[in-house]
Amino acid sequence: MNFVKRAGMSLRARKSRTAALLGIFVVICCLLLGGFLLEAAAARQETEAQRTVGVDVTIEGKRLTPALADRLGSKPPVTRYNPLLPLTAGAHGLDPLAPPEPKPRGGRGGGSEGGPLALRGVRDLGMLLPFAYGSAKITSGRGIVPQDADRAVAVIEKRLAAKNGLKIGDTVRVGSADGKRKVSVKVLGVFQDPRPDPSQWTPSNELPGNTLYVPAPVVERLGGDAAGLDEAVFRVGSPEQAEGLYAEAKRLLGTGDFAFRVNDKAYRDQVRPVQRVGALAGLIVRVIALAGVLILGLIVMLQIRERRHELGVLLSMGEKKWKLVFQHIVEAAVVCLPAVAVAALTGHAAGPSLGGALLDRPQRNTVAAGVPDAEVAPPTVRVDPADVGKVLGLGLGISLVSTVVPGIGILRLHPRSILADSE
Incomplete structure (x- = not known):
C-alpha cells in the first residue's frame, strides 16, 4: 500500500x-x-x-562655508540640514527694541556698534533646537523651510512685531551694519522667544526681541565676506550613518579642523x-x-x-x-x-x-x-x-x-x- x-x-x-x-x-x-x-x-x-526622528549632527569649523554645508547636506545619508549664519544688521524704517537701562560709562561697546538687529540666516528653521524642542514657538504665520531659499522673507520676534505694529505680509527693510547694502523682506511668521527682557543694559542686537530669522542667502547678500557660518546641523537616520557623515566631513574639512557633535537622544528614546x-x-x-x-x-x-x-x-x-x-x-x-x-x-x-x-x-x-x-x-x-x-x-x-x-x-x-x- x-x-x-x-x-x-x-x-x-x-x-x-x-x-x-x-x-x-x-x-x-x-x-x-x-x-x-x-x-x-x-x-x-x-x-x-x-x-522622521533621525540623529542630529552639529558641525563647526573655520573652514566650513555655506557651499561646503550644501555639499555635505546633499550626501545620501542626510535627510535634512540647516546652516546657521549670524549677522548684526541695521534697521531701516523699523524701530528696534531698546535696552532697559542706558549704557554705563566705560562699559563695553558690545554688539550695538554692529547694528541693533540680530539676523540669523537659516535653511530650515524647524531644526534649530529652541524650535525643535518647543521652547521657542511660532505664534502666527509659519517658519522658514528650504523652499524659501530664493525668497526675501523673515520670521520676527513677537515683541519687535508688537512695537512696530507688524503682521504677516508686511515688509521691513534691513541692511548691513555699514549701511551699504539693504534688503526688503516680507514678514513670513512671528515667533515668541521664551527669554525675558534683561533687567540691565544689554547691546541691542543681544536683546531676545531684536532677532530676525531669514533665509541664509539674505544674510550672505547683506554680510558679504563677513557672513561666516557659525554651525550647520545635519539629520541622518542612525548613529551608524553619522559615522559616514563624519568621514565625509573629515575629507572636506581636514583632520582636526572642525567640531563634530552627535545628538541621538531622540533616536535612542524612540x-x-x-x-x-x-x-x-x-x-x-x-x-x-x-x-x-x-x-x-x-x-x-x-x-x-x-x-x-x-x-x-x-x-x-x-x-x-x-x-x-x-x-x-x-x-x-x-x-x-x-x-x-x-x-x-x-x-x-x-x-x-x-x-x-x-x-x-x-x-x-x-x-x-x-x-x-x-x-x-x-x-x-x-x-x-x-x-x-x-x-x-x-x-x-x-x-x-x-x-x-x-x-x-x-x-x-x-x-x-x-x-x-x-x-
Whole structure:
C-alpha cells in the first residue's frame, strides 16, 4: 500500500490523537507567526522612525562655508540640514527694541556698534533646537523651510512685531551694519522667544526681541565676506550613518579642523525600544522553533513506541523502513498545513491588538516652527504572504526534524523481535 495513503488512514483512525497533534501545531504556528509579525512590524516602524526622528549632527569649523554645508547636506545619508549664519544688521524704517537701562560709562561697546538687529540666516528653521524642542514657538504665520531659499522673507520676534505694529505680509527693510547694502523682506511668521527682557543694559542686537530669522542667502547678500557660518546641523537616520557623515566631513574639512557633535537622544528614546521588540520577536521565533522540535519529537517518539506492533507487521510484509519513516513525516506535515491556515486567520484578526500592546507608538516630533515633522506611522501588524510562507516552511521543517530524529529508531527495528515482544 502507498505510504501516503496509509498515513491518511492512520490519521483518520486516530482522530483524538490527530486532534491533539493539530492543537499543538496550531499553538506553535500561531506563536511563530506572532514572532514574525512583530519582527516585520518593528522593522517597518524602525525605518519610519529613522526617517522622521533621525540623529542630529552639529558641525563647526573655520573652514566650513555655506557651499561646503550644501555639499555635505546633499550626501545620501542626510535627510535634512540647516546652516546657521549670524549677522548684526541695521534697521531701516523699523524701530528696534531698546535696552532697559542706558549704557554705563566705560562699559563695553558690545554688539550695538554692529547694528541693533540680530539676523540669523537659516535653511530650515524647524531644526534649530529652541524650535525643535518647543521652547521657542511660532505664534502666527509659519517658519522658514528650504523652499524659501530664493525668497526675501523673515520670521520676527513677537515683541519687535508688537512695537512696530507688524503682521504677516508686511515688509521691513534691513541692511548691513555699514549701511551699504539693504534688503526688503516680507514678514513670513512671528515667533515668541521664551527669554525675558534683561533687567540691565544689554547691546541691542543681544536683546531676545531684536532677532530676525531669514533665509541664509539674505544674510550672505547683506554680510558679504563677513557672513561666516557659525554651525550647520545635519539629520541622518542612525548613529551608524553619522559615522559616514563624519568621514565625509573629515575629507572636506581636514583632520582636526572642525567640531563634530552627535545628538541621538531622540533616536535612542524612540528607535531603540522598537529595536528591542524586534530582537525579542526574533528570540521568540527561535525559542518556539526549538520547543516545537522537542515537543513534537517527544510525541512522535511515543507514537512510534505505541505502534511497534503495526511497524513490525509492515516490516514483516516487506515494507521498506524508509517508507515507514516517510509515513510519519507525511502524517506530521498533513497536520501542519491546516494549523498554518488557522494561524494565518488568527494573526489577521489579532495582529492589530498585538502590535498596539507590544509596539509603543513613537511620540509625534512636532516642530514648533509651523512646519511639523512627518508623524511617525503607528505600528502596523499585518499578515503578509511572505510571513505565512515563513511559518509554513518552518512548520514543515519542525515536522521533518521532529519526525526524522525519532524515526532513526525505526531503521534499527527487526520485525521478528518486535512481533516476539508483542506476543
